[in-house]
Amino acid sequence: MGVRGWIDGDESGREMLSRVLTERPYLHLPPFQKFPLRVGNVVELVGPSPCAKTHILMQAAIDCILPKHCGGLGHLVLFIDLDCRFDILRLSQMLRNRIFQANENKSNDDEELFLECMKRFLYIRCYDTLEFLATLKTLHYKLQKERQAQGISVNFLMIDSIGAFHWIDRASTSLRLGFDNRKALSLHNVYATVVQEIKKLLLLHPMLVIASKATILGSRYAANAGKWDRNLRTLCSPNSAVSSVTKKVHQFMYREYMPSIWQSFVTLRILIQASDVHISTDKNHNKSVYLSQWLMPPVSFVDSFIVNDVGVFCVS
Amino acid sequence: MAPLKSLEARYPLLDSNFQSFCASNGIFTVEDFLLHDLSVLTAFAEQQPNSDRLKEGITQLLSIIDRQHQPWLNGLQLLEDARQNKHVLSTGFEEIDKLLGGGVREGQLTELVGPSSSGKTQLCLRVAANVAIQHVGRVIFMDTGNSFSPRRIEHFIHQISDSVLSEKVMSNILCYSTFDIFSMFDVLQQLENSLKSQGPKGDCKVQMLIVDSISSLITHVLGGSGPQGHALMTAAGFLLKKLAHEHNIAVLVTNHMVAGEGGTLKPALGESWKSIPHVRLLLSRDPGNKISNISILKHPSLASGEVARFVIDD
Numbered sequence: 200m201g202v203r204g205w206i207d208g209d210e211s212g213r214e215m216l217s218r219v220l221t222e223r224p225y226l227h228l229p230p231f232q233k234f235p236l237r238v239g240n241v242v243e244l245v246g247p248s249p250c251a252k253t254h255i256l257m258q259a260a261i262d263c264i265l266p267k268h269c270g271g272l273g274h275l276v277l278f279i280d281l282d283c284r285f286d287i288l289r290l291s292q293m294l295r296n297r298i299f300q301a302n303e304n305k306s307n308d309d310e311e312l313f314l315e316c317m318k319r320f321l322y323i324r325c326y327d328t329l330e331f332l333a334t335l336k337t338l339h340y341k342l343q344k345e346r347q348a349q350g351i352s353v354n355f356l357m358i359d360s361i362g363a364f365h366w367i368d369r370a371s372t373s374l375r376l377g378f379d380n381r382k383a384l385s386l387h388n389v390y391a392t393v394v395q396e397i398k399k400l401l402l403l404h405p406m407l408v409i410a411s412k413a414t415i416l417g418s419r420y421a422a423n424a425g426k427w428d429r430n431l432r433t434l435c436s437p438n439s440a441v442s443s444v445t446k447k448v449h450q451f452m453y454r455e456y457m458p459s460i461w462q463s464f465v466t467l468r469i470l471i472q473a474s475d476v477h478i479s480t481d482k483n484h485n486k487s488v489y490l491s492q493w494l495m496p497p498v499s500f501v502d503s504f505i506v507n508d509v510g511v512f513c514v515s
Numbered sequence: 516m517a518p519l520k521s522l523e524a525r526y527p528l529l530d531s532n533f534q535s536f537c538a539s540n541g542i543f544t545v546e547d548f549l550l551h552d553l554s555v556l557t558a559f560a561e562q563q564p565n566s567d568r569l570k571e572g573i574t575q576l577l578s579i580i581d582r583q584h585q586p587w588l589n590g591l592q593l594l595e596d597a598r599q600n601k602h603v604l605s606t607g608f609e610e611i612d613k614l615l616g617g618g619v620r621e622g623q624l625t626e627l628v629g630p631s632s633s634g635k636t637q638l639c640l641r642v643a644a645n646v647a648i649q650h651v652g653r654v655i656f657m658d659t660g661n662s663f664s665p666r667r668i669e670h671f672i673h674q675i676s677d678s679v680l681s682e683k684v685m686s687n688i689l690c691y692s693t694f695d696i697f698s699m700f701d702v703l704q705q706l707e708n709s710l711k712s713q714g715p716k717g718d719c720k721v722q723m724l725i726v727d728s729i730s731s732l733i734t735h736v737l738g739g740s741g742p743q744g745h746a747l748m749t750a751a752g753f754l755l756k757k758l759a760h761e762h763n764i765a766v767l768v769t770n771h772m773v774a775g776e777g778g779t780l781k782p783a784l785g786e787s788w789k790s791i792p793h794v795r796l797l798l799s800r801d802p803g804n805k806i807s808n809i810s811i812l813k814h815p816s817l818a819s820g821e822v823a824r825f826v827i828d829d
Contacts, residue, residue: 248790249813264590283756284793286815287593317590326757330584332549337581363749366787370746381541382550392550399554413790477820487820506818 228258229504229513230469230491238354238405241397241464243361245412245453246471251489251506252411253282255471256357257290258510259409261297263355264319269301269312274354275345277338277406280324281331281363282413291317296509321345321353328364328389335396342404356397358410365415365456390458397464410465416454468495478505478514488514518544519576526575533572536563545583548576597622600763604652604722606638607645607675611809614823615794616816621722621763623815624756624791626729628770628782629798634807635769636662637827638798639727642767644671647687648679652722655706656690657699659731663690674828696732696747703754710762721764724755728769730783737784745787752791768792782812789813 226236236242244252260278265271278285294316298309321341325331346352368386382388397408453470455462470492477485486505492498504513519537522529522545540556542548553573560569588596603617612618619625619642629635640663643654656663668688672681693699710721726732733751736744759766770788775781782788782795789795795813800806810822 247786249819253815282790283753283760284815286793287590287597289816290590291594292816314591317594320590320593321587322590322593323587324585324760326585326753329546329549333580333584336549336553337577337584340577340581341587360790363790366742366745366749369742381543381547384546384550388550392552395552413786415787415790485820486818 226259226262228255228262228511229502230255230471230493231259232513233493233498233500233502234467234496236407236467238407239401240466241408241410242467242469243410243412243465244469244471245414245494247414247453247473250471250473251504251511252413252471253285253359254506255511256359256409256411257293260290260320260355260357261294261316261510264294264316265297265301266312266315269298271316272354274351275319275321275349276355276357277342277353278320278322278357278359279331279334280322280359282360283324283326285322285324285359287322290320292508293510300509319349319351328368328384331364332389332392332396335393335400338396338400339403342400346404353404353406356400356406356408358408360411360413361461362412362415362457387458387460390461394460394464412457414453416456465495468493470494474503519548522579526579528568528572528575530572532565533569536560536569536572545576545580549580553577602650602763604646604650604765606642607649608641608825610823610825614809614811614821615814619723619765619767619794621765622760623793624752624759624766624768625794625796626768626770626782626792627796627798628772628812630772630780633798633800634827635798636727637667638807639725639767639769640664640667641671641827643688643723643725644668644684645675646723646765647684648672648675650722652687652720654688654723654725655721656688657693657702657724657726658690659693659699659726659728661692662727663692665690693732696736696751699726699732699751700754703751703758707754707758707762710758721762724758724764724766726755726766726768728771730770733784733788748784748788749791752788756791756793 226232230244231242244255246252256278260276261271263272263274263276266273291313295309295313298312298316302309302312323334325334342353365386368384368389371384371386400406401408472490474488474490476488478488479485486507488503488505491502491504492500502513504511506512519529519534519542523531523534536559537543537548540551540559542551542556557570557573560566560573563569601620601622603615603620605612605618606615627635627638639656643656646652647654665685668685669681672679672684691702693702706721706724729751733744733748736747738744755766755768758764771783772780773783782797792813793815794811797810797812799808799810801808805826806824807827808822808824811817811819813819
């Protein structure tokens, strides 16, 4: 590259601003709405199963695949299913409800819009770590192909859930014969490769990474579950002192089990948890209330939300 | 995974020269290749005299690993697979079917938890009989505690329908006695192999796989400080989910309950197992009468907490 090329720079301030502004995938659903997310962020959703983690991912995916005139982002979503529990019927039902709501007053063709959106949702399941690594290693080509075929880029990379093979990886004690520079398939090496591959992908394809993580080590969670419920009850009563409640919430702990290389890769972390509290909505259905709290950056405020037929909704 | 040497016959680009280049970077198998940073490897290849051929070899290896993951599908393809292949199997109890939106779904792992003598095995036997009759499918029943009773099945068959030949239905319910997790892996792997070789046009399709109870196989291997027990449990869960999805089988497993925090009962097998099944149902029986309650603890599309009441006739 010549000196002039270096001085000229890559883009003007105006170009950069327009790029950055469009690349800011703002998510209006709980628990994301508190922070403006950027592509390149790695968001981790932590919580004991079941706590609506996959539902949150589904709704974020719907926000991404819906076209702009329906309130979406109009981009592709990659969904890597490591839990192998994804239910496409649920996603399509949520999407149909959303389209129905968005088109209520217009005479647009719902079915065509539905098909168009579903094509933007790209899904793969992995039954073991090696399949996951093979997927990540060949993802660049897949992304290029999709970008050419559909003319739009991928905005979200979702992983559900990142710790799915934790115990298998941890127990793998394959001894490597041969040279010293041969890497063993250990927990650390696997996640070092995962992080490295995603980092390389993000350079070429700017995306927001959202990974869910089940809390699989539960002893402290069990001991603290009661505290959360008590906290919420005080939270729900009108005269409660919010400050004293939020202090107590900090006592809620979960045990981290991911290798440090993954932990330092995560830029934002949200803790989610189901509570004992139910609120009644229409049709006499009781919906259980879920709680979410930002752990990174640490914010002491607890959001509560419910899941219904259309998706995830904030309750105040 | 395959050593590079074994791939040479099929892929001439991976010749001895390429192999020795990979070996100098610590790559002997496709698995090693998966853990390696490819940009580093390509940079090394560029310093070699025959760099073009080496880089072609790397691209060849990449296309090999591209076939080692499941195919990418878009939402429409997934939806079509779910609609065409993942049927809902009626349990034979109107109340349970109503609760679950039709019954248990093929492709999913459904877990039935309940305290002892809450009727888990009876429900499994009854569902097995119903699937064998109504859906004319094969049912595989893995019995871990000698609780499988052909007589009980026969009784249920007569209860469900007078007109069917019970022998024909009985021959579609295959029982395997498994007393440890390793023999379960054996049976499941044999099943996977036979389903693969048989293809979708088998004479009688396996529609349901029941493991009663999975917890009695797993609790033995859990415990201790090592991760091996949990690794076996997770591997069993993934094998069951793979069978369920790839061969459109409804998998039903039972789990017992243990004392948890403050003496209340909770499902066994702990937090790590909790994230494995698609559906978790809690079974309990009212004291003093024959009415059983079944409630949803976890479901991919239904709210938890809903309850159905039903009776298993004697």
